[in-house]
Amino acid sequence: MVGAIVTQSTNWHNVERAMANVKQACALSARTMARLRPSVLRRLIRPSGYFTQKAARLKTFSRWYVARYGASPRRMFRTEPWTLRQELLGLPGIGPETADSILLYAGxxxxxxxxxxxxxxxxxHHLAEGDEPYEVIQRFVMDRLPEDPKVFNEFHALLVxxxxxxxxxxxxxxxxxPLGEFPHHVEETHA
Ligand code: SF4
Structure with a gap:
């Protein structure tokens, strides 16, 4: 869950460096992170970039996780997933991709x-315009794959x-x- 927040707007290599610092400082538990001085947390996750924002998000998330679920993943993921998703989206700095990464990879x-x-x-590959709302593309995927976290996990990992x-x-x-054999069209000017 920490990784899902720290990985925002950066690559996994930087996340690994930040996570190594957090682990080395024994600050990965929610209760410890909730108590940690913001300046210390900022220093630990500095390699991930945007560390001021991310440290604030981690503090808010860890306090919420402790208060709402007693820092228990079992209790948290007993909540109906789409209800939990709405709760996560209500936290500052948690958007759909972060919320869904927490649900899929942690839960x-x-x-x-x-x-x-x-x-x-x-x-x-002409499956989307690319700028649709997040949930439209998510629904497109979920309507076409078995409702199995292992499948969604693998599908996302393969796309990455x-x-x-x-x-x-x-x-x-x-x-x-490996997707070269399927119809595709590359427009160089798009992101
Ligand atoms: S590199 Fe080319 S073939 Fe591969 S996914 Fe992108 S557009 Fe498709």
Whole structure:
């Protein structure tokens, strides 16, 4: 859950560095993080960028998690997933992608995650315009896959792998890409 917040607007390598600092300081537990001085938390997650905003979000999230669910993942993920999603979206700095990452990756709930890679690959493969509201693309995915967290997890991981390795914003490597055999169209000027 901490990773889902720290990974906002950065790459996983930076997240790993920030998470290593947090672990080394034994500050990964919600109760510890809720008590940690903001300046200390900012220093620990500095490698992830936007560390002031993220530290504030982590503080708010950890306090909420302790107060609402007693820092118990079992209690938290007993909540009906779409109800929990609404609760998460009510917290500052938690948008749909972060909320769904928490539900899917931390809670193994059957909820699809949509990210920039999903939008780009879907747009280039004529599955979406790419700028639809988040929930429209999420529904598109969920209507077509079995309602199984393992499937949503793998699907998202594969899109991230294709996005990172081949489907670059500029100069995508369609010749090498495993999706290259499917109809696609690359518009260089789009993100
Ligand atoms: S075939 Fe090209 S457009 Fe399609 S996912 Fe691969 S790199 Fe992107």
């Amino acid at each position: 193994q709930q059957p909820v699809a995650v949509v990210d920039a890679y999903t939008r780009r690959i879907f747009r280039r 792998a294709v996005g990172k390795s081949y489907c670059h914003r500029r100069d995508p490597e369609c010749d090498q890409c």
